[in-house]
Amino acid sequence: MRIGTSSFNDSQLNAMARLCGQIAAGQGAISTGKSRVSASDDPAAAARSADLARTQANNTRYASGLDLAEQRLGIADKSLEGMTNQLIRLKELALQSSSETASPADHHIFLTEALQIQKVMVSLGNAQDAGGAYLFAGARSAAPAFAQDATTGAVTYQGLGEGVPVAVGASASIRTTDSAPALFGNVAGAGGRSVFAVVQDFITALQAPEPAPGDTAAIAARRTAFSTAVDGVGAATDRIAAGRADIGARLNRVDSERSRLTAEGEGLTQARSTLDDADYAATIISLQRASTILQATQRSFSQLSSLSLFNEIHG
Amino acid sequence: MSDLIGIAASGVRGYRAALDAVGENVANASTTGYARRTVALVGVDPGNGGPFARPGVTGLGVDVAGLKRAHDGFLAADARGAQADNARLSAQTTWLGQIETTLAAGGQDIGAGLSAFYNAAKGLAAEPGSAVARGQFLSAADSVASRFRAAGASLVRTAAAITKEVATGVGTVNGLTTQIATLNAHLRRTQPDSASSASLADERDRVLDELARSVAIDVSEGDRGVVTVRLGDRFGATLVDGGGAAQLSASGDSVLVGRARADVSAQIGGGTLGGALAGARRLTTTEAALDGIANDFATTINAAHATGVDLAGAPGGALFATQTAIIAASPANIGAATVTASVADGGTLAPGGYALRYDGASAAWTLAHADGSNPVSGTGTLTLDGLTVGLAGAPADADNFTLSPAAGAAGLSIRITDPNKVAAADPWIAGPGLANAGTGTIAVTTDSSATGLPPGTAFRVHMIDVANFEVLDPASGSTLAAAQPYTAGASIVGAGFRFTLGGAPAAGDTFDISVSAGAGGDSGAVDRLIATRGAPVGTATLEDRWAATTNAVSTALSDVRSAANAATNALDTANAARDGVTGVSLDTEATDLVRFQQAYQASAKVIQTARDVFNQLLQIGG
Numbered sequence: 001m002r003i004g005t006s007s008f009n010d011s012q013l014n015a016m017a018r019l020c021g022q023i024a025a026g027q028g029a030i031s032t033g034k035s036r037v038s039a040s041d042d043p044a045a046a047a048r049s050a051d052l053a054r055t056q057a058n059n060t061r062y063a064s065g066l067d068l069a070e071q072r073l074g075i076a077d078k079s080l081e082g083m084t085n086q087l088i089r090l091k092e093l094a095l096q097s098s099s100e101t102a103s104p105a106d107h108h109i110f111l112t113e114a115l116q117i118q119k120v121m122v123s124l125g126n127a128q129d130a131g132g133a134y135l136f137a138g139a140r141s142a143a144p145a146f147a148q149d150a151t152t153g154a155v156t157y158q159g160l161g162e163g164v165p166v167a168v169g170a171s172a173s174i175r176t177t178d179s180a181p182a183l184f185g186n187v188a189g190a191g192g193r194s195v196f197a198v199v200q201d202f203i204t205a206l207q208a209p210e211p212a213p214g215d216t217a218a219i220a221a222r223r224t225a226f227s228t229a230v231d232g233v234g235a236a237t238d239r240i241a242a243g244r245a246d247i248g249a250r251l252n253r254v255d256s257e258r259s260r261l262t263a264e265g266e267g268l269t270q271a272r273s274t275l276d277d278a279d280y281a282a283t284i285i286s287l288q289r290a291s292t293i294l295q296a297t298q299r300s301f302s303q304l305s306s307l308s309l310f311n312e313i314h315g
Numbered sequence: 316m317s318d319l320i321g322i323a324a325s326g327v328r329g330y331r332a333a334l335d336a337v338g339e340n341v342a343n344a345s346t347t348g349y350a351r352r353t354v355a356l357v358g359v360d361p362g363n364g365g366p367f368a369r370p371g372v373t374g375l376g377v378d379v380a381g382l383k384r385a386h387d388g389f390l391a392a393d394a395r396g397a398q399a400d401n402a403r404l405s406a407q408t409t410w411l412g413q414i415e416t417t418l419a420a421g422g423q424d425i426g427a428g429l430s431a432f433y434n435a436a437k438g439l440a441a442e443p444g445s446a447v448a449r450g451q452f453l454s455a456a457d458s459v460a461s462r463f464r465a466a467g468a469s470l471v472r473t474a475a476a477i478t479k480e481v482a483t484g485v486g487t488v489n490g491l492t493t494q495i496a497t498l499n500a501h502l503r504r505t506q507p508d509s510a511s512s513a514s515l516a517d518e519r520d521r522v523l524d525e526l527a528r529s530v531a532i533d534v535s536e537g538d539r540g541v542v543t544v545r546l547g548d549r550f551g552a553t554l555v556d557g558g559g560a561a562q563l564s565a566s567g568d569s570v571l572v573g574r575a576r577a578d579v580s581a582q583i584g585g586g587t588l589g590g591a592l593a594g595a596r597r598l599t600t601t602e603a604a605l606d607g608i609a610n611d612f613a614t615t616i617n618a619a620h621a622t623g624v625d626l627a628g629a630p631g632g633a634l635f636a637t638q639t640a641i642i643a644a645s646p647a648n649i650g651a652a653t654v655t656a657s658v659a660d661g662g663t664l665a666p667g668g669y670a671l672r673y674d675g676a677s678a679a680w681t682l683a684h685a686d687g688s689n690p691v692s693g694t695g696t697l698t699l700d701g702l703t704v705g706l707a708g709a710p711a712d713a714d715n716f717t718l719s720p721a722a723g724a725a726g727l728s729i730r731i732t733d734p735n736k737v738a739a740a741d742p743w744i745a746g747p748g749l750a751n752a753g754t755g756t757i758a759v760t761t762d763s764s765a766t767g768l769p770p771g772t773a774f775r776v777h778m779i780d781v782a783n784f785e786v787l788d789p790a791s792g793s794t795l796a797a798a799q800p801y802t803a804g805a806s807i808v809g810a811g812f813r814f815t816l817g818g819a820p821a822a823g824d825t826f827d828i829s830v831s832a833g834a835g836g837d838s839g840a841v842d843r844l845i846a847t848r849g850a851p852v853g854t855a856t857l858e859d860r861w862a863a864t865t866n867a868v869s870t871a872l873s874d875v876r877s878a879a880n881a882a883t884n885a886l887d888t889a890n891a892a893r894d895g896v897t898g899v900s901l902d903t904e905a906t907d908l909v910r911f912q913q914a915y916q917a918s919a920k921v922i923q924t925a926r927d928v929f930n931q932l933l934q935i936g937g
Contacts, residue, residue, distance in 0.1 A: 002898075002903060003891070003894075003898075005901045006894065007895075009345075011891060014887055038416070038869070039868075040412070040415055040870075040873040040876065046869055053430075054427075054430045057427065057431060057434055058430065061434035065438075068441055131447065131448070133442060138744075139834050139836040140834040141836030142834060143833070143834075157748070160744055160745070161746035163836050164440055164842075166440075167440065167441070181749050184749065185747070185749050185751055186752055192821065308902065308905070309902045313908070
């Protein structure tokens with residue numbers, strides 16, 4: 001076949017332009033570290049990568065959820081630990097109160113301390129997370145869970161309902177708050193009364209006027225009240241211990257969910273890197289090959305184009 | 316002997332012409348559209364058998380039969396077809412690339428925005444009372460709305476650019492077909508096989524090639540090289556025939572032909588014009604998909620949001636506005652007025668848009684439809700068709716603005732800006748009292764039609780005994796509903812709500828029901844909003860529909876790019892095949908040059924020999 005001079009030049013030019021394009025693409029991949037400039041360079045990989053990116057974004061959200069859960073459960077646990085310590089002291093006071101050797105003056109001292117313990121219990125019951133939400137107030141987390149009347153000292157629960165669970169996976173969530181009824185209510189061994197009612201009962205017993213010496217009925221009633229308080233405070237301690245065990249189990253779950261997220265995150269990062277990142281070895285080799293071919297094409301073109309029969313025709 | 320001189324002279328003339336042709340070929344070796352020319356030399360018939368036949372005598376030399384253009388109609392058509400394919404695919408690559416870039420938005424795409432929005436909603440669900448979580452939720456909502464708007468506006472700009480390209484392409488085609496019609500007319504008047512006919516044919520082929528870059532054509536050549544050009548294939552609309560050129564016109568993204576303005580868009584399959592039309596089709600599909608996602612997103616989110624109440628207990632309403640009026644200030648404005656616009660839910664805006672003008676004499680603004688109808692005048696705030704325009708600053712006389720309605724992706728905007736107004740909570744919350752000794756539970760659901768109890772904001776269910784309960788007012792203790800038997804799981808009608816009791820409540824246990832206003836810890840509405848993420852809207856979830864939309868564009872672009880690579884190769888091959896026939900090879904010309912030069916010299920030598928022979932004869936006579 002006869003090759004026109006002009007079309008020979010054109011086809012050589014096109015071939016060199018194509019090689020330059022390949023080299024530019026390879027250079028782009030190396031300098032950006034990305035295997036694709038746009039999704040259309042590999043639509044299937046881009047779609048999978050976008051899918052993985054969505055999962056990664058979700059996991060970032062779940063990781064913050066786990067942080068929040070850990071923070072809330074940790075604060076609740078500390079708060080319950082504080083309550084346990086207060087109740088242990090209160091039980092000692094109840095035991096000492098019920099002792100026959102306890103004098104009215106002792107009872108007065110015990111009352112002062114018991115009132116102090118009640119205040120501490122209320123303040124522990126009004127624990128807040130870092131965002132200011134009251135942990136034991138259920139859905140009414142904007143206001144303190146407990147209020148104490150300044151004059152009577154009566155403690156009332158102001159919360160309502162249950163708090164919201166925190167999503168930590170596509171279909172997994174962790175309950176991060178417990179309402180006061182769920183945590184402090186219905187103490188088994190204290191007639192279904194709440195922890196705060198048990199404390200109040202002991203205080204009421206201490207506040208009762210000292211029975212006159214020899215009023216055996218009143219003395220017996222008082223002793224019964226103190227021994228009920230000893231049992232009640234013990235049962236309340238158990239109730240809170242049960243709550244702490246439940247919170248501890250959820251903290252463990254936070255840890256295991258976090259390990260799962262971390263492992264999954266590594267897998268996702270790896271998978272995205274495989275999809276998105278330039279394969280340096282392969283890119284450099286293909287770049288090398290393209291530039292070698294380009295050089296060869298340029299040399300051979302300059303030699304071939306200088307070949308013309310006209311050069312050989314001499315006068 | 317004079318015959319010999321005549322024969323040799325004809326040789327000199329013939330080879331002179333052949334050498335001229337070689338010179339012409341060499342000179343035009345790089346001229347676009349130039350077809351190699353050769354001189355056809357034929358031996359002159361001595362007239363054997365005729366009245367002047369002189370048997371036994373050889374011919375009368377050589378004659379120049381004409382100038383032949385090296386041309387192969389089939390290969391030329393092939394090359395034009397490849398040209399049209401290549402130009403179409405290259406144009407399509409450009410347009411699809413623009414659409415893809417718009418959708419990718421440098422990684423800030425709508426898909427990532429949607430995921431971020433749903434994840435911010437999850438953050439809000441975890442901390443419904445937190446000002447930070449509410450702020451983040453609104454910021455994510457604003458971000459996804461602005462991404463929709465940006466993509467929508469960008470697609471509208473690309474659509475405008477394509478429409479412009481179609482108009483330009485039609486203009487180019489008209490210019491070229493007019494040239495071809497003129498060349499047809501010249502060719503009809505020109506002597507065939509002459510240098511001027513070859514030049515005209517070269518020019519005609521060059522223009523046809525150029526036309527093929529704009530649109531795929533079918534060319535049939537008639538007498539004297541007059542061509543008939545049709546759109547697409549031999550059944551297509553006629554663009555050029557012996558009678559002249561038919562003018563194309565553009566109407567939006569449609570191409571019409573002739574005075575009858577018949578729509579021939581479907582026949583335009585190749586060239587930059589075909590590429591632009593293919594780009595326009597893809598753009599229309601993408602815009603429709605994007606608008607569909609934007610509308611469905613706004614509808615589902617607004618529906619979920621409307622079921623909730625904000626921090627103060629007010630009903631949620633719409634989170635997103637689905638219509639926007641885009642404000643454009645006239646460049647001639649000299650005042651410092653600022654204009655804001657908002658569109659009420661369900662407002663029907665005039666498709667033509669609105670004009671807003673300030674009149675200095677009456678010191679009032681006038682808002683009207685673009686055609687001047689339905690005017691309303693005043694200051695501060697003007698309302699027309701549900702469009703509310705806020706006016707501030709110091710306007711100057713005759714300052715004016717235009718407001719164009721935008722819906723779909725381009726019209727999506729956030730309606731709520733105060734984080735406290737985000738309706739995350741259910742209207743009602745309920746729970747057991749702290750002093751409850753039983754295991755009873757309560758669940759409350761919103762039912763705006765429920766009127767079983769007198770209206771109120773707080774109710775207390777009190778267990779008279781394990782089998783009966785009453786409803787009290789928690790503040791006063793007065794009875795709101797008399798004793799009724801307890802049935803676990805029965806739905807009981809309240810006031811704006813229904814509630815269900817369950818478990819084993821003890822006598823004296825209480826359950827409180829209250830409006831959620833101020834509670835800050837309920838996420839009922841935002842939970843429903845999050846649930847819409849996994850529920851298909853139409854064919855798939857919104858995020859998946861977005862992924863499918865972008866993937867469709869990327870896949871189409873990738874396919875077009877591969878096809879474009881193949882088309883470039885096909886074009887190279889077709890061009891090489893055509894140039895093998897029509898192109899000038901300098902080596903061939905050099906060979907011809909030597910050959911014709913030798914023949915020319917030989918013919919000259921023959922003349923000299925004839926003269927010598929004649930002289931010899933004269934000497935014999937003398």
